Amino acid sequence: xxxxxxxxxxxxxxxxxxxxxxxxxxxxxxxxxxxxxxxxxxxxxxxxxxxxxxxxxxxxxxxxxxxxxxxxxxxxxxxxxxxxxxxxxxxxxxxxxxx
Amino acid sequence: xxxxxxxxxxxxxxxxxxxxxxxxxxxxxxxxxxxxxxxxxxxxxxxxxxxxxxxxxxxxxxxxxxxxxxxxxxxxxxxxxxxxxxxxxxxxxxxxxxxxxxxxxxxxxxxxxxxxxxxxxxxxxxxxxxxxxxxxxxxxxxxxxxxxxxxxxxxxxxxxxxxxxxxxxxxxxxxxxxxxxxxxxxxxxxxxxxxxxxxxxxxxxxxxxxxxxxxxxxxxxxxxxxxxxxxxxxxxxxxxxxxxxxxxxxxxxxxxxxxxxxxxxxxxxxxxxxxxxxxxxxxxxxxx
Numbered sequence: 010x011x012x013x014x015x016x017x018x019x020x021x022x023x024x025x026x027x028x029x030x031x032x033x034x035x036x037x038x039x040x041x042x043x044x045x046x047x048x049x050x051x052x053x054x055x056x057x058x059x060x061x062x063x064x065x066x067x068x069x070x071x072x073x074x075x076x077x078x079x080x081x082x083x084x085x086x087x088x089x090x091x092x093x094x095x096x097x098x099x100x101x102x103x104x105x106x107x108x
Numbered sequence: 109x110x111x112x113x114x115x116x117x118x119x120x121x122x123x124x125x126x127x128x129x130x131x132x133x134x135x136x137x138x139x140x141x142x143x144x145x146x147x148x149x150x151x152x153x154x155x156x157x158x159x160x161x162x163x164x165x166x167x168x169x170x171x172x173x174x175x176x177x178x179x180x181x182x183x184x185x186x187x188x189x190x191x192x193x194x195x196x197x198x199x200x201x202x203x204x205x206x207x208x209x210x211x212x213x214x215x216x217x218x219x220x221x222x223x224x225x226x227x228x229x230x231x232x233x234x235x236x237x238x239x240x241x242x243x244x245x246x247x248x249x250x251x252x253x254x255x256x257x258x259x260x261x262x263x264x265x266x267x268x269x270x271x272x273x274x275x276x277x278x279x280x281x282x283x284x285x286x287x288x289x290x291x292x293x294x295x296x297x298x299x300x301x302x303x304x305x306x307x308x309x310x311x312x313x314x315x316x317x318x319x320x321x322x323x324x325x326x327x328x329x330x331x332x333x334x335x336x337x338x339x340x341x342x343x344x345x346x347x348x349x350x351x352x353x354x355x356x357x358x359x360x361x362x363x364x365x366x367x368x369x370x371x372x373x374x375x376x377x378x379x380x381x382x383x384x385x386x387x388x389x390x391x392x393x394x395x396x
Contacts, residue, residue, distance in 0.1 A: 017342040024336040025355055027375065027382070031283045033156045035324035040363075040371060046384040056377055058334060068347065072334070072355075074377065079334070079355040083347055099285045103386075 023067070025081065026059045028096045036100060043103035048096050057084070128300045133162055135249055135303070136278040136293065141322050142241045143280075143291075155284030156327045157291070162278050168271035170294060171263045177223065179231040180260045181239060182268035185295075187252025188302035191268050192295040193275075194239055198223075200282055200289025201231045207286065208234075223261065232259055242293065251302055269296070276300070283327055331364045332384060334375065 028048060050056060055071035058081060070081040140157045179196040196204075205227055223231060236256075243254035260266050269275065275294040282289050335356040361373035361384065374385040 017345065018340050020338045020340050021344070022336055022338050023344075025334040027332040027334050027361065030330045030332065031156075031327040032330055033284065033324065034326050034328050037328055037330070037365070037370065038324070040386050040389075042386055042388070044386045046386075048382040048384070050380050050382060052380050056382060062344065067344065072377065077358065079358065080352050081355055082352045083349050085349060086347065097286055097288055 021062050024061045024064075025070075026061055027056065027072075030096055030098050032098070041103055043105060045101040045103075047099040047101065049099075125300075128303055129162065131303045132276060132278075132295075132299065133159075135245060136162070139242055139245045139293075140280055141318060141325070142245065143238065144325050145318075145321070146241060147237055155282060155287050156325050158281045158283070158327055160279040160281055162276055164274055164297070165277055166271065167263075167269040167273045167275055167294075170275060170277060170292075171271070174263055174292065177261050178263070179223075179228075179235050180263055180266055181235050181256050182258040182260075182266045183239065183254050183256045185246055185251045185254055185299070185302075187250070188299060190251070190296045190299045190302065192254075192293065192299075193263070193266060193268060194235060194242070195263065195290075195292040195294075196231065196235060196238065197289040197291070200287070200291065201227070201234070203287040203289060204234045205230050228261070235259070238291065249303065251299070281327075328365055330370070332373065332375070333362045333364055335360065 030046070030048075055073055058070050058072055059066050060068040060070055060081075060083075066087050068083050068087055069085040070083050073080055073082065137159045140159045143157050144155070174195055174197075177198045179198075179201050181194045183192050183194070184190065185192065201223065208230055239254060239256060246252065246254055258266060258268065274297045276297055276299060278293045278295075280291040280293075282291060337356055359374050359376065361375040362369050363371040363373055363384070363386075369390045371389050372387040374387055376383040376385070
């Protein structure tokens with residue numbers, strides 16, 4: 010087997026990162042089942058994700074749903090890494106008490 | 109040190125002893141805590157203000173870096189005879205106004221130039237509250253009473269400093285529910301002669317009963333993952349823009365902190381909104 014063929018068969022972990030949030034430690038500590046974090050999105054734009062390979066940004070993609078399944082469409086393969094910003098969020102606490 | 113962090117050294121740059129600089133940093137860290145604790149009406153209850161650090165830079169460089177519309181106030185510290193300024197970034201002013209008027213979240217991605225008369229009035233009101241806590245901190249440190257001399261909507265219009273005047277600049281990042289932006293406090297470098305060294309200041313911080321609540325307010329970086337999977341490099345090589353493929357799982361997601369999984373999530377995409385519903389908490393902050 011050629012050296013390049015061998016390299017191309019190596020397996021890597023791809024992660025789909027939806028967003029980055031900066032939350033106060035107290036909010037994280039108090040997060041209970043069914044609490045909802047809401048993140049505003051611009052209108053008429055599909056949610057975007059980052060595809061990371063072993064933690065490094067590799068591509069950006071749009072998320073869409075079809076027949077109950079979630080798909081991504083690659084929009085950009087990234088060669089220059091730039092860190093994205095944090096997103097704004099809103100916390101809605103659950104009405105039900107934790108068991 | 110990364111290349112982009114290396115700055116040219118100016119011969120006329122003021123020399124400041126580390127103890128004095130630490131004392132100023134401690135003072136301004138405590139100001140951030142005071143703002144978080146006493147301004148919930150303006151900031152929202154879950155907002156955090158993180159002190160990002162201090163730097164020495166000429167007024168001209170600060171003007172170049174902060175050249176957008178903002179709420180700006182010039183002040184003097186009477187006893188120390190030091191001039192200073194406060195800058196609240198335009199996005200933060202608009203978030204303050206949204207929170208005050210009860211209409212948060214309507215301006216995502218729709219920044220406009222300048223403020224209306226009502227926005228200016230509300231921005232001045234917020235700036236006055238912010239300066240009030242700054243005044244208290246400076247007063248207790250012996251720097252004297254803070255007197256506002258001028259308000260403006262741009263640093264260049266302030267007229268408080270010459271372009272080449274060096275300033276000690278303290279930067280804060282504000283983040284939280286429906287709020288994000290920057291606050292900058294800058295003081296003339298003569299302030300370093302008016303503060304006591306940091307030894308006493310650091311002791312008072314270490315024994316402060318507010319430490320626990322201060323830690324609880326610290327911002328934690330988190331990421332929301334929709335899933336992860338393994339592929340051979342060959343498949344990545346063949347990927348092209350426009351290619352589509354399914355994600356693992358249906359509506360699952362994971363909240364990650366520090367590379368470990370904290371909480372599973374149910375992720376729902378609604379028009380103009382993503383809802384992350386908290387599910388199971390991972391027992392031992394499992395590594396991914």
